[in-house]
Amino acid sequence: MAEHKAHHIGTLSPEMALLGLLFGEPGHGYDLHRKVVSDLGQVWHLSQSQAYSILKRLEAQGDISVEEILQEKLPARQLLSLTAQGRQRFLDWLSAPSGGSTRAIRMEFVTRLYFLSQYQPEKLTEAFQLQKAEALSHIERLEIARSELPDEQIYNRMSLDLRLKQLTTVLEWLDECQKNF
Amino acid sequence: MAEHKAHHIGTLSPEMALLGLLFGEPGHGYDLHRKVVSDLGQVWHLSQSQAYSILKRLEAQGDISVEEILQEKLPARQLLSLTAQGRQRFLDWLSAPSGGSTRAIRMEFVTRLYFLSQYQPEKLTEAFQLQKAEALSHIERLEIARSELPDEQIYNRMSLDLRLKQLTTVLEWLDECQKNF
DNA sequence: TTGATACACTCATCCAATGAGTAAGACTGA
DNA sequence: TCAGTCTTACTCATTGGATGAGTGTATCAA
Numbered sequence: 174m175a176e177h178k179a180h181h182i183g184t185l186s187p188e189m190a191l192l193g194l195l196f197g198e199p200g201h202g203y204d205l206h207r208k209v210v211s212d213l214g215q216v217w218h219l220s221q222s223q224a225y226s227i228l229k230r231l232e233a234q235g236d237i238s239v240e241e242i243l244q245e246k247l248p249a250r251q252l253l254s255l256t257a258q259g260r261q262r263f264l265d266w267l268s269a270p271s272g273g274s275t276r277a278i279r280m281e282f283v284t285r286l287y288f289l290s291q292y293q294p295e296k297l298t299e300a301f302q303l304q305k306a307e308a309l310s311h312i313e314r315l316e317i318a319r320s321e322l323p324d325e326q327i328y329n330r331m332s333l334d335l336r337l338k339q340l341t342t343v344l345e346w347l348d349e350c351q352k353n354f
Numbered sequence: 355m356a357e358h359k360a361h362h363i364g365t366l367s368p369e370m371a372l373l374g375l376l377f378g379e380p381g382h383g384y385d386l387h388r389k390v391v392s393d394l395g396q397v398w399h400l401s402q403s404q405a406y407s408i409l410k411r412l413e414a415q416g417d418i419s420v421e422e423i424l425q426e427k428l429p430a431r432q433l434l435s436l437t438a439q440g441r442q443r444f445l446d447w448l449s450a451p452s453g454g455s456t457r458a459i460r461m462e463f464v465t466r467l468y469f470l471s472q473y474q475p476e477k478l479t480e481a482f483q484l485q486k487a488e489a490l491s492h493i494e495r496l497e498i499a500r501s502e503l504p505d506e507q508i509y510n511r512m513s514l515d516l517r518l519k520q521l522t523t524v525l526e527w528l529d530e531c532q533k534n535f
Numbered sequence: 536t537t538g539a540t541a542c543a544c545t546c547a548t549c550c551a552a553t554g555a556g557t558a559a560g561a562c563t564g565a
Numbered sequence: 566t567c568a569g570t571c572t573t574a575c576t577c578a579t580t581g582g583a584t585g586a587g588t589g590t591a592t593c594a595a
Contacts, residue, residue, distance in 0.1 A: 186582085203543045215499070215510035223583065225544065230581095250543070275456065279516050287509045318396075327534060328468045329396035335460050335527050342523045346516050353508060367551085384574045404552065406575065411550095431574070 187217040188227055189281075192236060192255065192263045193288040199254035202228050216283050228253065236262055267293065270303050273311030275339045278304065290354065301351050305344060312340050368398040369408055370462075373417060373436065373444045374469040380435035383409050397464050409434060417443055448474065451484050454492025456520045459485065471535065482532050486525060493521045 190213060194205050206224035209217060231237040236259030241249045255263065267288060271281040282304055289297050319333045371394060375386050387405035390398060412418040417440030421433045436444065448469060452462040463485055470478050500514045 201543075203541095212507070213509055215503075215507075215513040220584070221543090222545080222585080226582075275516075275520065279513055283509050283513050283516075286512070322396075326393070326396075328394055328464050331467070331531055331534075332396040332460055332464050334530070335456075335464075335524070338523050338527050339456065339520055342519050343516070346519050349515070350512055353512075382574075384572095388573095401553070402574090403554075403576080407551075 186227065187219045187224075188231065189263065189266050190217060190284050191224065191227060192231065192259060193284070195237065195253060195255045196260060196263050196288070196292065199252050201251055201253055205253075213284060213287065216280055231259070235259075268296065270307050273307045273340070275336075275343060278308070278343055297354050301347060305347055308340050308343050308347070312337060315340070367408065368400045368405075369412065370444065370447050371398060371465050372405065372408055373412065373440055374465070376418065376434060376436045377441060377444050377469070377473065380433050382432055382434055386434070394465060394468065397461055412440070416440070449477065451488050454488045454521070456517075456524060459489070459524055478535050482528060486528055489521050489524050489528070493518060496521070
């Protein structure tokens with residue numbers, strides 16, 4: 174239902190957060206996880222093993238390359254860096270629209286802001302514009318769904334009403350946030 | 355982080371929706387799924403196979419009993435009904451507080467209203483009270499977290515701010531909803 | 536010197552969700 | 566009338582995220 178593609182392209186996991194950190198400089202899993210927890214801990218809840226498993230997937234997909242750094246007597250450490258493909262994927266994502274749902278905004282959009290302010294601060298205004306537009310269009314869609322709802326479906330209507338209210342709140346929040354930049 | 359228990363007791367799946375429908379009268383999987391989709395389709399997105407797998411789990415847990423209805427030449431249909439345990443679990447859930455998160459409210463609380471209005475309309479007011487209290491206490495917790503946040507964590511703060519705004523919206527919405535009853 | 540904490544990563548397991556598959560009756564229209 | 570499709574009813578294999586515990590070394594303080 175329109176949310177399929179968003180899943181695949183937009184990604185609702187901290188994947189991009191990890192990719193984004195590596196965009197700055199190579200690092201290893203341990204640090205990346207620490208950084209996500211400390212800088213975006215309220216945005217994503219990411220366990221260590223989750224972090225490693227996502228990184229493994231990214232490697233399998235060819236977004237990340239691994240260099241084994243051998244140490245005498247110590248187990249090898251794995252230094253991760255973005256491949257060209259990974260850099261591209263991250264950059265694409267960075268200018269892509271976040272989904273319209275509240276959740277996506279709290280997670281994806283905030284993450285995007287985090288990286289935009291580091292890597293492309295000149296694009297921040299644009300990102301806010303885009304996000305507001307997304308929210309508005311989502312509101313429209315929900316309003317249509319609401320108007321098409323038979324009268325007796327009061328619980329479906331309540332649910333839609335809440336989502337609509339939440340999205341209006343999102344718009345307010347976006348305006349307030351923008352003042353931080 | 356305090357949301358562990360809520361997961362287990364409160365349940366964030368349509369489990370209770372299925373249990374609740376059976377509380378009214380026995381039925382089989384197919385109908386239950388149809389009913390959820392039509393009455394609560396905006397609240398839960400439940401695929402058919404999901405429905406069946408939840409029902410199977412409920413059976414394994416002893417909340418549901420199955421009666422095979424044999425038909426000549428046709429494959430047997432399975433008539434499901436609540437066991438005493440299942441009835442009890444549903445009733446407990448019906449008066450339990452929903453979680454404080456927006457998501458939980460949109461899904462769990464609305465579902466609770468759906469069944470309360472059918473089975474125990476006299477408890478509706480109480481449920482609204484309870485839910486408002488929950489939301490308030492969640493707001494408090496978030497405000498504490500926010501105040502403890504170091505100044506430089508602006509993205510974590512943004513995320514918390516959004517959640518706080520959302521919860522305030524929830525309170526408004528609760529007041530409006532209550533007028534429907 | 537020993538015990539705690541930080542570093543860095545691995546692994547087994549569970550369970551939910553997906554999507555496709557099966558199968559038989561009932562209806563529908565050319 | 567008979568091909569085609571819709572509805573009823575349910576099953577199953579696979580995927581893949583999330584959890585939680587485990588592993589082993591280094592380092593530092595008491």
